[in-house]
Amino acid sequence: MNSPPTQLLPPISMFTTGLASPPTTAFDPKKAMPILPKPYEDHLFPYPAELRRRSDPAQDSQKRVMTSEEVLAEKRRRNAGASARFRDRRKQRERELQERCQGLEKRTQELEDALRFVCPDHPLLINANLNSPSETSSSSSSPSTPSASVDILGRINQLEQFITRFRVEKQTDAKKLEELENENKFLKSVLTTLTSKNDSQEQQQQSAPNSPSSDV
DSSP: OOOOOOOOSOOTHHHHHHHHSOOSSOOOSTTSOOOOOOTTOTTTSOOOHHHHHHHOHHHHHHHHHHHHHHHHHHHHHHHHHHHHHHHHHHHHHHHHHHHHHHHHHHHHHHHHHHHHHHOTTOHHHHHHHHHHHHHHHHHHSOTTSHHHHHHHHHHHHHHHHHHHHHHHHHHHHHHHHHHHHHHHHHHHHHHHHHHHHHHHHHHHHHHHHHHHHHHO
């Protein structure tokens, strides 16, 4: 007799009975999958101290008050330092202007003396003598007032113009002096040439009458 064929797949009753029948064993919570902790629980993941301080409104208001006071104190300190530096710079500028005025007045006096020695009747000397009383009174006044500062600046500009004009005239006089020296050298050379020619002619004239007597 032929044997029945071997069954390769499990019977269908195996699947149907499993679905219909309730579970025989009770649910064991220990064998269940563990529940992961929440990522923002305080006891597991505490906030940093900076974030807590930022989230605290009382601490934020206190910090803002302290910061504003510090800013005001820093502004007052900077303003005081800036005003002190400004006063120092102003005093230094006034001191430099005063020293410059004194130096220019001294230089002007030297130039006036030199010009008076060269040309006593120069028009610049006449103008300087006419303007000297008002200029000396303005220069002797203290530079604390604005009008005195304006007078000092005007005096400085006037002295600079005077020095520039004197330099131009000095250059012109130097050029004229150089031209006169060149002309003098030329005239000296011409005079030397003429003198040598006259000497040679005199020697020839003196030697001419003596030549016949020597022949005799």
